[in-house]
Amino acid sequence: MKKQMLSVAVVAGLAASVSTAAMARDTIQIAGSSTVLPFASIVAEEFGNTYSEFNTPVVGSGGSSGGLRQFCQGVGENTIDIANASRQIRSGEIESCGENGVNEILEVKFGYDGIVFASRLDRSEFALKPEHVFKAAAAQLPQDGELVDNPYTRWSEIDSSLPDQEIVLVIPASNHGTREVFEEKVIHPGCETVAEVEDDACNNLRGDGRIVEIAGDYTETLARLDAQEDAVGVFGLSFYDQNRDRLQVATVDGVTPSLETIGSGEYPVSRPLFFYVKGEHLDVIPGLAEYTEFFLNEMISGYGSPLEDAGLIPMDEEERAEALEQFQSRTVATAE
Amino acid sequence: MSISIEQRRQHRLMTIEKSLAKRHRKENAFRRMGLLAVVTGMTLVAILFISILMRGVPAFWQAxxxxxVYFDPEVVQLEPKPxxxxxxSQFAFNERYSQWLTRAGLVNxxxxxxxALEEALGExxxxxxxxxxxxxxxxxERxxxxDRFVEDPSLLGQTVELxxxxxxxxxxxxxxNIDRDLPDARQQLSAQTRTWADQLEEQGVIRNAFSTSLFLNTDSRSSLASAGLAGAFMGSLFMMxxxxxxxxxxxxxxxxxxEEFAPKNRLTDLIEININNLAAVPSIVFGLLGAxxxxxxxxLPLSAPLVGGLVLTLMTLPTIIIATRASLRSIPPSIRQAALGIGASRVQTVFHHVLPLALPGILTGSILGVAQxxxxxxxxxxxxxxxxxxxxPGTPLDQSTALPVQIYLWQGNELRNFFEARTSAAIIVLLGLMLSLNALAIWLRKKFETRW
Structure with a gap:
């Protein structure tokens, strides 16, 4: 008898737990860019601490593309509400969102981040130009009028101003939004200086092991630098900032990356950071609108805010007001 | 003739002795290799444990x-707790209370x-x-x-040591953990903060004390020093x-x-092969299946321990089935025959005689499966x-992480200097849990073990 009761209780418990799954979720669920993750997590925590009536949002990673793919899976409580992205949503992604019933994609820009090249502190200093990076990374380069496989093995062969050090470049893999910015802001300008390489071929990177693609986060890149001491890695400014005791940063076009030079646009390799809110969930998931507005609050993401301490480059007053106004008027992102 | 026999005997003895020496050599070589393998294995385990302990143990103590702290009424301007x-009505009260909480949150x-810091620094x-x-x-800490004040509003106007x-x-x-001789530009803290920290440490205001935050707090990103394992622990508990x-x-x-009832035919053979194969399926495949x-x-909701538990159940099932079958098979047939011989039914035979004897093996297999x-x-x-x-998480449906995943997440945190130690500390906690589960398995086996 007792055993029967027990088994009934177990079955009832399971049934109850499955049926409550159908109830409304009351915690905001976020996923996406690992660059945005630290910022979003801080905001989520402050949000949960400030508003006693809302739960602390849950922030997952997975890269910009991974996050947006989850975001576009559909509308409903077991899909995420916000996708963090370190690049703008692509028109293909908007279309695939639309196919799954996600039509109200609200884009929120919340600040800027710089991408830096850094190497181990005990190695030589680098003063890079986009051209150097392209020549170090390209699959094919012109030599005596025809394209040949990239011949460079040491930085000093590219330019005598660069250190005599093996070329190993550790870059983010294509699941990261950072990769797109790296291509757009470094590889393409570098590519333009070499007329013989056609525009379509700019993104073809060498496959002989000198370019290491990292699909994980920056700690993995850092671990690479410990294993291959000559390597130069691509990091977010905030990551470099937290590890200044082991990394040294390279200048690009003679500008040292810092909050100031990136904020002023002097340092060339920077990008805006976004998150995308699912409009369809605004009235379903409690706190979603409040979270977005909280994120854009000067106290959270402005100058002197916790996010600036964590390495975010804040937007100025005007941009902030514009971003807020765009969200409040529910301006939907469209595929051009 | 006799010489020839003697010679042959000599010859045979020599051959035997030669081969004997060779056999002994081989045996000794094998023994030495075995010992070497064990020593290598133990050394590697020792290195692993020592390096984790060396890095992790200091993280249990925090500055x-x-x-x-003086709860200054001029700063804490808040009406009495409702x-x-x-x-x-309960609803109206809750509403009023939650408003009060929000206002309490807005206090600086x-x-x-x-x-309090100014007081301690004396400047x-x-x-x-x-x-x-x-x-x-x-x-x-703010x-x-x-939270401390909300719990006990009578603190207003008082000074408490915290x-x-x-x-x-x-x-x-x-x-x-950071090179103290690095120049300012390479330090995480400003020169002023460093001087203050050193001064306060000298005064005894900053002490290295055992910290419960690792066990009692949830993960944190805005306040890294108070990041803890409580959420991940509960998530793992629900999953288990x-x-x-x-x-x-x-x-x-x-x-x-x-093992006991199914007929032996093609179908059960097929099932057996499938179960054995399932036990060898990489766990990531079960994750894809679960997703x-x-x-x-x-x-079902994302990030929920219920889903995690279901996925891990799929992964653990074959292990438990195989362990249980092996344990049932090791029960001598004479037990079954004796039970059947005095008139027990097959169900009675299994549940009254075979199962109790197989229990230690089943328990061990299950616990090891769960530990995995x-x-x-x-x-x-x-x-x-x-x-x-x-x-x-309050229920298995709330979002949560798990202990090993928390280790993975901390391993990826940007602030390497702090989180390398924190990660090792989390590994120590997880290893401690695993070792106690394994110890439990051994203890149960010893306790219920039957010899015949």
Missing amino acids: TFYMD ERESGE WQTLIDN EVEPRQLRDLRALVTSG YALR KMLASANVDVWIKG VVVIGLSVPLGVSSAIYL SIFIGYLR ALGETAPLLLIGMNAFVANV
Whole structure:
């Protein structure tokens, strides 16, 4: 008898737990860019601490593309509400969102981040130009009028101003939004200086092991630098900032990356950071609108805010007001 | 003739002796190789444990401020905590209470900490140095102050000695986990903050104290020094409840059926082969399966321990079935024959005689299966359990992480100087749990073991 009761209780418990799954979720669920993750997590925590009536949002990673793919899976409580992205949503992604019933994609820009090249502190200093990076990374380069496989093995062969050090470049893999910015802001300008390489071929990177693609986060890149001491890695400014005791940063076009030079646009390799809110969930998931507005609050993401301490480059007053106004008027992102 | 026999004997003896020496050599070589393998294995395990312990153990102690905090009525301007009035509905009271809580949250608790620090330093801090000052105490402590006040509003106007965690970077500085000779530009803390930290340490305001935050707090990103394992622990606990609740009854009963009742035919052979193969399927495959079935099709929530538990159940089932079958098979047939011989039915034979004898083996197999599930990470990454969660899950349906996933997440944190130690500390906690589960398995086996 007792055993029967027990088994009934177990079955009832399971049934109850499955049926409550159908109830409304009351915690905001976020996923996406690992660059945005630290910022979003801080905001989520402050949000949960400030508003006693809302739960602390849950922030997952997975890269910009991974996050947006989850975001576009559909509308409903077991899909995420916000996708963090370190690049703008692509028109293909908007279309695939639309196919799954996600039509109200609200884009929120919340600040800027710089991408830096850094190497181990005990190695030589680098003063890079986009051209150097392209020549170090390209699959094919012109030599005596025809394209040949990239011949460079040491930085000093590219330019005598660069250190005599093996070329190993550790870059983010294509699941990261950072990769797109790296291509757009470094590889393409570098590519333009070499007329013989056609525009379509700019993104073809060498496959002989000198370019290491990292699909994980920056700690993995850092671990690479410990294993291959000559390597130069691509990091977010905030990551470099937290590890200044082991990394040294390279200048690009003679500008040292810092909050100031990136904020002023002097340092060339920077990008805006976004998150995308699912409009369809605004009235379903409690706190979603409040979270977005909280994120854009000067106290959270402005100058002197916790996010600036964590390495975010804040937007100025005007941009902030514009971003807020765009969200409040529910301006939907469209595929051009 | 006799010489020839003698010669042959000699010859035979020599051959035997030669081959004997060779056999002994081989045996000795094999023994030495075996010993070498064991020693190598043990050395590697020892290196692993020692390096984790060396890095992790110091993280259980954190730089902590012991300061007098004055709950200044001028800063904490808040009406008394609402009491439920007679005739007031629960809902109306909750509404009023939650409003009061929100107002309590808006109080500038940081000012109280700033004042306490100024008091301890014995100097007036200029506004432009405020940022350096606030880098000392971890930012989560202001909420801890709020929670303390909400719990006990009579603190208003009183001075209390409180323990507050130093920020992660101060902890790194005090413990010397960052090179103290690095130039200013390479330090995480400003020169002013470093001087203050050293001064306070000398005064005994900052002490290295055992910290419970690792066990009692949830993960944190805005206040790194107070990041803890509580949420991940509860998530793992819920998952293990689901795993034990599902995989043990299912696994044991299917093993009993297959071993004791099922006819031996092609179909049961096929099932057996399948179970053995399932045990060898990489765990990540179960994660993919779980993501598409439980989340995609059954529409269960993301990041929920229930889903994690279901996925791990799938992974643990074959292990438990195989262990149970092996344990049942090891029971001598004479037991069954004796039971059947005095007229017991097959069900009686199994449940009264075979199963009790097989129990220690079944328990050991189940516990080891569950311990394996506890340490599993890969499938959980695919069902969203690698998210940042700052709540302790209250039910198996709330979002949560798990202990091994938390280790993975901390391993990826940007502030390497602080989190390398923290990660090792989390590994020690997980290893401790695993070792106690394994010890439990051994103890149960010893306790119920029957010899015949």
